[in-house]
Amino acid sequence: MRKNYFLSLLLLMITFWQVEASNGSKSINKNGKAARTTVTIPAPPAAPSGLSGSAVGGDATKLNLTWTDNSVDETEFEIAYSTDSTTYLVTSAVAVTGSGSTGATTLNGLTPNTTYYIWVRALRADVARSIGSCTPVANEPTNSAPTGNTPSCWSNLLKISTGAIPAAPTNAIVATPYSQRTNTVYFNDNSADETEFIIERSSSGGAFTQIATMPGVSGTGQRSYVDNTTLPNTQYQYRIYSKNIIGQSVTGATTASFITPPDRPIAPNSLGLISVNPIGLNFIKMYWRNGAPNAIGFYVQQSSDNNSWFTIGTVSANSELGFTATNLNEGQRYFFRVIAFNSGGDSDPSNVLPATTLKRVAPNPAFNLTAKTISTTQIDLKWNLGTQDGVTNNRVSQEIYRSSVSATDGFIRIATIGNYEDSYSDNTCSPKTTYWYKILTANFQGQSPYSNLASATTLGPPYAPxxxxxxxxxxxxxxxxxxxxxxxxxxxxxxxxxxxxxxxxxxxxxxxxxxxxxxxxxxxxxxxxxxxxxxxxxxxxxxxxxxxxxxxxxxMPVTATPNAPYDLKGKATAADVSLKWGDDSNKEAGFEVERSDDGKTFTKIGTTARNEVTYVDKTVKDKTKYSYRVRATNIKGNSDYTNVLEITTLAKASAGIEIAADEVFQVYPNPTSDGVKVSVSENLLKGSGMIIITDNTNRVVSKTLLSPNQTEYRLDLNNYSEGTYTISLRTDTQQLTKRVYKF
The missing domain is CATH 2.60.40.10 (Immunoglobulins)
Incomplete structure (x- = not known):
């Protein structure tokens, strides 16, 4: 199809030129007829050949091209180039003179390390040319010739690659701490084919200038460069490029900006004591001179052996050059020195200053110590302070020692008080205890003798018998x-x-x-x-x-059998029989209660303790007659029996019987140690009354009101002294009296 296109174009041009020739100028032959003129159309330029090229050394974006010029009338050359052999870009080159000459040009702005497809053809800026016939070739450009130009066929195909510049370094840093005159730059080498590294440096924020090159190293990894030309107190920044025969990396690895430290200051001098009051018990004052204008401060160092030093303070270079060492021990020798510093480092030490603090002597003792009893737990102390000279034998503290053992043993420290106190209250005493006291005065260098002893006894309950x-x-x-x-x-x-x-x-x-x-x-x-x-x-x-x-x-020994109890009495209900008798003995260990169903044969049914003169028999039957008797007993034997009491229990529905009229008021036990029980007959409960206790001086010591439905009262004599008391029962109609002995 392309061949037909060029053929049609050629025929059209021939016809055009024929018409122009006949209408333009005509020639007349000898017969008077117009003569026919023949015009010859030049052929297109000849195609270049021998296209070759090479990468431009040091620049991976350029290719140098050369070819053989096979035409004598081209006006320029057209170069087509592509990275994929389908889409071509074109550029032009200057024509050369004469067939067989060598054409040349340089392609710029290419991509490094990339393969290009390149063709070249000659152009003639003249449309009155015949259209040549070109045989299509694979991957050949299809770009049309520029308007007004007749192209030659394309040259041979040149397939060529641009050069590869090395990969740029990265991660450039300067080692810290920075040095005044030597600094090391570290960076990552990301290329395996560099031939060298270019080291650039900027000073004080200015432009970068190359200061050195480094040979390339096989492989990748971290590299370093030592710059021995830096100056103190100067701002620097580094940039590193990689380079090979193709060219230099596009970018460089740039460090952060940094400032080299200044030179370290020279040592201070003339370290000495100040002229007024330079040494005390716990301090030493000193001064020195600054020999370094670039110092920003001073370290003050202290030693106890002129060998091991430690810093005790820092002084600004703008302040007065003096220092006071404090918290020192009394009477101890010390060594001092001063070191200047700035950001560049420390100076050498100054001269060494030896000095010794003042020393205290043991303080004078307290005297005239006295002790005064205040209460069951407090003893107050008072004393006179020992003298002191104001410097070396000043008291630092006073200690109170106390003993509850004796004047010579058992002393323990109970308090530490201030150096000017002359009294103390001991509030930690125990009641009714004798204490001995003494005072010890002390400072950092020693202790005084003890004061005199003082003794006091606290108040409190008496000592136990x-x-x-x-x-x-x-x-x-x-x-x-x-x-x-x-x-x-x-x-x-x-x-x-x-x-x-x-x-x-x-x-x-x-x-x-x-x-x-x-x-x-x-x-x-x-x-x-x-x-x-x-x-x-x-x-x-x-x-x-x-x-x-x-x-x-x-x-208490038992000397005989007990006296017999007496006056056995009782009252019965349908369910029990309550017995009561008199105690006429102080020897019994207890009482035995016996019962008979027939009035002849008695059986022991119970016992009571000493002085217990009542017993309740709950084993009876109703409407039954029983006989009772009681005797006292001890380890010596038994007493005689009481009288025999015959009593009949009531029917279950029957009421109880009254005790005898002469038993309406009973007091027992008698004698007593702590109290008595008073029994009142039920017929006395119908009226109001009172039980009154009087002592042997007829003084009333107790009154108890009679309560309805209460037949027995307990009267407490526990708090009364020994002696005889009278217990009276008084009602509206009568008064009954009993005597009782309290022991």
Whole structure:
């Protein structure tokens, strides 16, 4: 199809030129006829041949092309190039003179390391040309010739690649810390075919200038360059390119901007003590001179051996060049030196300054120490302070020592107080305790002798009596009594409390006797044979009671069988029989209750404890007659029986019977240790009344109102002293009286 296109174009041009020739100028032959003129149309330019090329050294974006010019009348050459052999870009080249000459041009702006398809053809800027016939070739461009130009056929195909520039370095950094005159640049080499690296540097923010090259290294990895030409206190920045025979990497690896440190300062000098009050107990004052204008500050260092140093302070270069070393030990030798510094480093040390702090001597002791009792837990101390010279024997602290053992042993420190205090209140004392005190004054260099001793005893309850003892004795009338003795260990008691009990825990049968101060003996009454008594005693004053003495016990012997109980009485219901009798003995261990169904044969049905004179028989039948009797017993034997009481239980629906008229008012036990029970007949409950207790001086000590439906009352005599008391039952119509002995 392309061949037909060029043939048609050629025929059209021939016809055009024939018409123009006949209408333009005509020639006349000898016969007078117009002569026919023949015009020859030039052929298209000849196609170039021998197209070849090469990559431009050092620039991977250019290709140098050469070819043989086979035409003598071309006006220019057209070069077509493509990276995919289908879409071609075109550029032009200057024509050369004469067939057989060599044409040449350079393609610019190409992509590095890329394969190109390249053709060249000659152009003649003249349309009056014949159309040549070109045989199509694979991958040949199809671009039309520029308007007004006749093209030759395309040259041979040139397939050629641009050169490959090396990959750019990355990650450029400058090693820290920065140095004044030597700095190292590290960067990543990302190319395996570079021949060298180009090192550029910028100073103080100016343009980059090449300062060195480095040979390329086989393979990739981290590389470094040492710059030995930097200057102190100067801003720098580096940029590194890679390069090979094709060219230089497009970009370079650039470091961050940095500033080299200044030169380190020279050492301070003339370190010495200040002229006024340079040394104290805990401080040393010093000064020095600065020999370095570029110093920004100074380190003050301290040593105890002129070998091991540590920094104790920092001083600005803009301030007065002096320093006070504090918190030093008294009387100790120290060494000091000063070092200047800036961002470039530290100077050499200054001269060494040796100096020794002042030393205290042991302080003078306190004197005239006194102790005064204030309360049960407080003793106040007062003393005079020892003298001091204001510098070396100043007190630093005072310590209070106390002993509760003796004036020589058992001292412990109870307080540390300030150096100017001359009194102290000890609030940690125990009541009724003797304490010894002394004071120790101290400073960092020693301790004073102790002050004089002072002693005081705290207030409190008396000391407990000791050596409590009991024994049987006879009183002036020949009666057996218990004599109790003890040792009085206090001189401030108000009295003693002697307690007696029938059990070791002092829970039952307790009698208490309040005795005057300084008493060391007492008689305990009443007593009963066969009983074990327990005794203890305590002293008391306004601050309370002492501890009890140790407990002692006394077992009362049994000398004979007990006296017989008497006056057995009772009352019956349908379900039980309540018995009551009189106790005429102080020797019984208990009572035995016997019963008979026929009035002849008696059987023991129960027992009671000592002084227990009541018993309730709950094993009876209603409407049955029983006989009862009671006897006392101890380890010596049994007493005689009481009278025999015959009593008949009631029918279950029947009411109870009244006790005898003379038993409307009963008091028991008698004698008593702590209280009595009062039994009142039911017929007295119909009116109002009162039970009154009076002592042997006829003083009323207790009053109890009669309550409806209450037949028995318990009256407490526990807090009353020994003696005889009168218990009276008074109603609207009568008065009944009983005497009772309290022991």
């Amino acid at each position: 000791t050596e409590l003892a009991t024994a049987l004795a006879n009183d002036a009338l020949g009666n057996t009594v218990i004599k109790v003795t003890w040792k009085d260990n206090s001189n401030d008691e108000w009295g003693f409390a002697l307690e007696r009990s029938t059990d070791e825990t002092f829970a039952t049968g307790v009698l208490k006797a309040d005795l005057d101060s300084n008493t060391v003996t007492a008689t305990s009454l009443p007593i009963e044979e066969g009983v074990t008594y327990f005794f203890r005693i305590s002293a008391s004053n306004q601050y309370g009671a002492s501890k009890y003495s140790s407990t002692v016990k006394l077992e």
